[in-house]
Amino acid sequence: MSNHNIASACTSEQCRRGLSAKTAMRWIDAQGNRCDYSFGDLETQSNRFANALASLAIGEGDIVFTFLPKMPEQFFAFLGTLKTRAVCGTLFANFGEEALLDRLGDSGAVCLVTRKSLYKKVARIRERLPALKYVILVDGDDDPANGVIGYARVMAEAASDYGVQPTGADAPSVLHYTSGSTGKPKGVLHRHGSLASQIATSQTVLGLKEDDVYWCTADQGWVTGTSYGIIGPWALGVTQLQYGGGYEAQTWMDLLEREEVNVWYSAPTALRMLMREEESIFASAKLPRLRTIFSVGEPLNPEVIAWSRRLLRHDIYDTWFQTETGAIMISNRPGLEIRPGSMGKPCDGIEPAVLADDGSVQPDGEQGNLCLKTGWPSMFVTYLNNQSVYGSKFKNGWYYTGDTARRDADGYFWFMGRSDDVINTAGHLISPFEVESALLEVEEVAESGVIGAPDDLLFEKVVAYVQLHQRFQPSRELELKIRLHVSNRASSIATPQEIVFCDGIPKNKSGKIMRRVLKARYLGLDAGDTSTLEI
Numbered sequence: 001m002s003n004h005n006i007a008s009a010c011t012s013e014q015c016r017r018g019l020s021a022k023t024a025m026r027w028i029d030a031q032g033n034r035c036d037y038s039f040g041d042l043e044t045q046s047n048r049f050a051n052a053l054a055s056l057a058i059g060e061g062d063i064v065f066t067f068l069p070k071m072p073e074q075f076f077a078f079l080g081t082l083k084t085r086a087v088c089g090t091l092f093a094n095f096g097e098e099a100l101l102d103r104l105g106d107s108g109a110v111c112l113v114t115r116k117s118l119y120k121k122v123a124r125i126r127e128r129l130p131a132l133k134y135v136i137l138v139d140g141d142d143d144p145a146n147g148v149i150g151y152a153r154v155m156a157e158a159a160s161d162y163g164v165q166p167t168g169a170d171a172p173s174v175l176h177y178t179s180g181s182t183g184k185p186k187g188v189l190h191r192h193g194s195l196a197s198q199i200a201t202s203q204t205v206l207g208l209k210e211d212d213v214y215w216c217t218a219d220q221g222w223v224t225g226t227s228y229g230i231i232g233p234w235a236l237g238v239t240q241l242q243y244g245g246g247y248e249a250q251t252w253m254d255l256l257e258r259e260e261v262n263v264w265y266s267a268p269t270a271l272r273m274l275m276r277e278e279e280s281i282f283a284s285a286k287l288p289r290l291r292t293i294f295s296v297g298e299p300l301n302p303e304v305i306a307w308s309r310r311l312l313r314h315d316i317y318d319t320w321f322q323t324e325t326g327a328i329m330i331s332n333r334p335g336l337e338i339r340p341g342s343m344g345k346p347c348d349g350i351e352p353a354v355l356a357d358d359g360s361v362q363p364d365g366e367q368g369n370l371c372l373k374t375g376w377p378s379m380f381v382t383y384l385n386n387q388s389v390y391g392s393k394f395k396n397g398w399y400y401t402g403d404t405a406r407r408d409a410d411g412y413f414w415f416m417g418r419s420d421d422v423i424n425t426a427g428h429l430i431s432p433f434e435v436e437s438a439l440l441e442v443e444e445v446a447e448s449g450v451i452g453a454p455d456d457l458l459f460e461k462v463v464a465y466v467q468l469h470q471r472f473q474p475s476r477e478l479e480l481k482i483r484l485h486v487s488n489r490a491s492s493i494a495t496p497q498e499i500v501f502c503d504g505i506p507k508n509k510s511g512k513i514m515r516r517v518l519k520a521r522y523l524g525l526d527a528g529d530t531s532t533l534e535i
Helices: 006-010 012-016 039-055 072-083 097-107 116-128 151-157 192-204 223-235 249-258 268-275 302-311 387-392 432-440 476-489 515-523
Strands: 023-028 034-038 063-067 087-091 111-114 134-137 148-150 172-178 186-191 213-216 239-243 263-266 292-295 316-320 352-355 368-373 398-407 413-418 423-425 428-430 445-455 459-468 498-501
Touching: 006 012, 006 072, 006 192, 006 223, 012 039, 023 039, 023 072, 034 039, 039 072, 039 151, 063 072, 063 097, 072 087, 072 223, 087 097, 097 116, 097 172, 097 186, 097 432, 097 476, 111 116, 116 134, 134 151, 148 151, 172 192, 172 223, 186 192, 192 223, 213 223, 223 239, 223 263, 249 268, 268 302, 302 316, 352 398, 423 445, 428 432, 432 445, 432 459, 432 476, 445 515, 459 476, 476 498
Parallel strands: 023 239, 063 087, 063 111, 087 172, 111 134, 134 148, 213 239, 213 263, 263 292, 292 316, 423 459, 459 498
Antiparallel strands: 023 034, 172 186, 352 368, 368 398, 398 413, 423 428, 445 459
């Protein structure tokens, strides 16, 4: 069996190529302290973590999650887990208790890697996670009675060599949860064979070269942060900048300049935030090494491209893919004329189409379902424990993405919207169902309905319609209570930017919330056919 192991490609293979002394990761923390890790360091640290898992009898088929902010241990744990042929899932550090419970419970995760400040959330739900045997604390000590293991101790005791067993292309690898418009989040399971797509697009779209310095700003809780913040670049032997701080315009410009970044991959929300800053920040920036800027996560406004051309003196190339696709599918890229606002053209080997609801191909210029011909290497293999929903995404050899689009006469694709109620806020897909569920836990709330509404910065903002029990009245204090509760239970990203108190939530006769009616009401549009409304 040939070895398709993702972690081996990122570490062992690079060492075999003679790159063991080359800088793989330039780590810069929020205070500006920096530390370089070579490919040899990645190999050693991931090997130690693999051996640590093996000492706990964790291996092939088991599910291990990281619940960490961006920090070096995130990368060692991710790669080490994949070396054992266990599945590695990644969680955003701002997830609340219910979000954690849904994902850790559904997956049956046996191990979680986190830090003390975040473990407090896990501790409160630990008894509801019977499969979770071990919690490894990167900054804590052993607590055997609670299955808590100190990272420093177990890594110090682990050997630095690890023999990765041959890993087939179809062996499960990475697990990301994504939100739908109804029901709980779905676990998108990928395979080690996804490496082929991630390498190919890192070369042909991002244009990465071995002597580049590359910076992907995405968190590893997001598929961009694993596919293009770990896998693709390191499998090509490329040096990555990883920054542990948050958004700050001057700091970002300083990093691009000082670290001589060649290729920068970010998101439209971050770029729109930069647009709001003082222009002097960019006028003074010297970026002679910067070759290309890419964007992902939500449609890129033409205004952002014009701004970048004027102030950064660079085009921004928009890319499109999903958690389910595992790698870039459609993109703008060097050598292809940018049509501002478009998704670009398909990547090599990818066959998209715009299909009508009956499966027929729409004429150019007509909106329809954006679909992909199945069979690309990074295509997800299932929704964990939800095969029926997985099957519903495929029809006659096409994967239905849930996005709607049109294609122009020159083969460029243009994003039009979602075919469901999922909210894309700052590139993160938010389930209205999850937010509604959290809202209903608030004592004062009788009913709730959640929609996404257009927003100049976030692309879409979360808007919550809330009906209170009769004995309660709206107030600023209640709004704050609601926001805090959603943040603690779901995530800060899912927290409503706007709360609208109302007398009732429109539902159909089967009790389904009519979110399109709420959205039309919010936007001042005609709600269309309301004959099935209950109220």
